[in-house]
Amino acid sequence: MITGGAGHIGSALTSRLISEGANVAVADNLWRGSKEYLLDDRGKPIIDFEKNFFEVDLRDYENCEKVMKEVDTVFHLADVVAGITYVFNNQAFVYRANAMINSNVFESASKAKVERLVYVGAACAYPHFKQNDPNHPLFKEEDMYPAQPESAYGWSKLMGEYECDLYSKSGQMDAAILRLHNVYGPHSDLSPERSQVIPATIRKAIRYPKEKFVIWGDGNQNRSFVYVEDVVEALMLAIEKGLNKGPIQIGTDKKTTINELADIVIKISGKNIVREHDLSKPVGDMGRAADATLAKVLLGWQPKVSLEEGLTRTYEWAVSHLKSHGAV
Template sequence: MRKILVTGGAGMIGSNLIKRLIKQGDEIYVIDNLWRGKLEYLQDDRGNDIIPLKTHFYDRDLSISGQCDDLLSKVEYVIHLADIVAGIDYVFNNQGDIFRQNILINSNVIASARKYGKHLKGFLYVGTACSFPLTRQNSLEVIPLREEELYPAMPESAYGWSKLMGQYEVDLLGKETEIPTCTLMFHNVYGAPCDFGNRSQVIPALIRKAVNYPNEKFEVWGSGEQGRAFIHVNDIVEALVLALDKGWNHGPIQIGPSICTSIKEIAEMIVKISGKDISIFYDTTRPEGDKARSADFSKAKRILGWEPRVNLEKGIRLQYEWIEKQIKESK
């Protein structure tokens, strides 16, 4: 039985990961300030808590220093998922705050590990494909990204910069201590449970609009030609579990598919799943973000034995059913 601290553990990725680790017999401690996560995500299908919330869940703000100092003596591993992230509207309208908050969150958690975690068997950091240079993501002619292309650095967004700085500080932690480190760089993760409100990312936002249509306009931001490498949360959890065993001290490892799917294709897929006669409106006055990206996941395959397995349409169908159920139950 491993003892593991998961920051941001009440979110989509964290809650799914914890359920998997609990099944494997691990003891899990969670820090989450519930900005996007929810305590109900840490329950099973019958409404039972999957961890003892009174003793293993901590509602704390990691942008304040020292918030995980007391927990490091209790655990052997840290999986650092916590950050401030949301849909493109929120990200580009709050860049300064996102940058500052993520720098504080990452630096505080890493500083605590440096000071109180010398016994740790591993510190696993979650980065993002948004940290890759804009120059490699500003064309619709997609060549899968490779880890060695991270520098010279030129992320498009403050979010990408903040996550890259956290990744750099994790590298320093690994070089200057005996703590094994691992960085997984996630592409665009989707799945349930998830935030599908005004701060949500593209797939849940479009699903919400389809479920609510015609009472809510089915509006797609940008031309729809922009694309991303979408990866289901189940594939992400598999990567994290494999990394706990095999990912230490190999530098950054991308987790995402080699296929770039346009937002237009996603929108059309969601309309098909909805079974409704929906008119898609593309608002080209809205921001699109990076033009397109996909992952060369050969490093993940070589080191972790990982590759994406969840079919995109099947994964989106499952997420559609979950969001539709949430909306119906809330009425």
């Protein structure tokens, strides 16, 4: 069972598991995900939509009980997330929704005696005062405390880690916790309302000059960007090697500023794009990158896809996607 399996990461994980012979079911309310992402190159579903796709709201505990039947493994990816404007304008909703989803999934999986579960946390849960220092050393797992996330979303992901760890440590469920840095790749949300920084930047480049190429803030804020294919590999490794080991962060040790990101996207586009800055917009945390030593030691994981290669693949997918939806 993959919760959020029709989304950005979930659809890539579904495809990988199917290719390795797994019997995969997906639960997704399609708020950001799409059944379109669960089609192969010929347009045929990669799972049985009638039997193995559950369009449900996991805030309802009964729905969680329903999707956990005859399941041995759960990848819990479902949450409410979007760009920073949406998150900061809907903090109470985001926190409550994610807290309910997490708690329902953990309890229903435990009661169903699911053999193993992977929970996906987020690096934005690191303390705000540490992330606001662009010169902060590479983040380690223990840097999460004392807790002070900037947003309700960050708090909801941290509380998900905490609750998942309670089930793990009490012996109620074998669970792995991955703390992801900024994930990007095909099947990202490209909409102006909910897109995050990479899909938003790519969309602006593709639509330029119809849409202005505007960077929020001065562009000096930095992030650790990790390609979705590398994240899927981490999820596969976690289910075998990461159970009951506590949080393990997944990200790169390279700090990339938004200006640097924009320059790469402009180069890929081949356009003569004039970059603009809007200093009135929220910029989020100033910087973070990952010391992924624990992931390497425990999982044997390290990122393989370079930022340039990953952005090129994502750009090519975005062009096709926007054209097919009449959005170019």
